[in-house]
Amino acid sequence: MTRRALLGSAAAAGLAAAGCSSTPEKPAAPASPDPQTVLLTSLIAGKEELVSLYGRAVAAQPARAAALEPFRRRHAAHLQALRALLPAGGGAGTFPASSTPPPSSSAPPPQSPSAASVEALRDAERRAASGRPAQMATASPALSQLLASIGACEAVHVVALGRVRD
Template identity: 45%
Template sequence: MPVPVSRRAVLGGAAGLVCLTACENPAARDLSPGPEVAVLLGAIADEERLISLYEQVTTTYSGLSSAFTDALRDHREHLAVLRRHYVPGTGGATATPAVSATPFAPPSSAAEAVPTARAAEKAAAAARVTDMAGAPAGLAQLLASIGACEAGHATALGLR
């Protein structure tokens, strides 16, 4: 006498077979990070560098802290948003930041602080434009927004 087989049992068995096939062959899935991971890590490194620069300047030249308060706050927010987009473990040998994470050398005088920060903001804004080419649409929009903010900081610092 045939054993009645439910539709659920057939579908469950088929799903199990697919899982066994894919799970036994890890090469069936490409787990290497895409180019957007390197872009994201580079943007994170840039934000960390800018934050470090602003913290150094405001600590060393306390009279300038009001000139850098808004930019420092913005860069901390950028960093938080970028970090939310990074999934730990997706980095790797092919996903290293394109820029050095070496912190900026602190300006040797208060007079050099604003031009140094302005140059750093311009460089970061230019890097975000370059980064957008290698990013999926959603990340490109975020990078464009951050780059626009960095360009705005460079402009504002030029007015001081």
């Protein structure tokens, strides 16, 4: 028997033995979500809640609708800009069962319809603006720039809403 034949037989036997291994392979661990996608999803949820809060305030105070609508429109524009940065297939449904998005410091706490006052809007704007620096610390440069603009707008809203009376 030649050395080449002997080595070929040994290699084939080794492959056959490896294929018959009784050690089951571990299932692949689910990929952890991209931190930027998690942050974006959290930011989008917070903005959706803020837009909703403005909608409830307009419904509760029709006399203030003309004054509040520009604020709501600006938040809707922020929401659109944030959604544009979300990767295809990203969103609230992309988190594995064992992982949940981090709580968003930009999301105002759930409000009852009666709590949709101008003061509640100011508080929500204040909380959202104050959370932006921490969010920017973990965000990509492009998202940080957008968050800085959004935070500045929210800070101005706090002041401007002080001029709108309940």
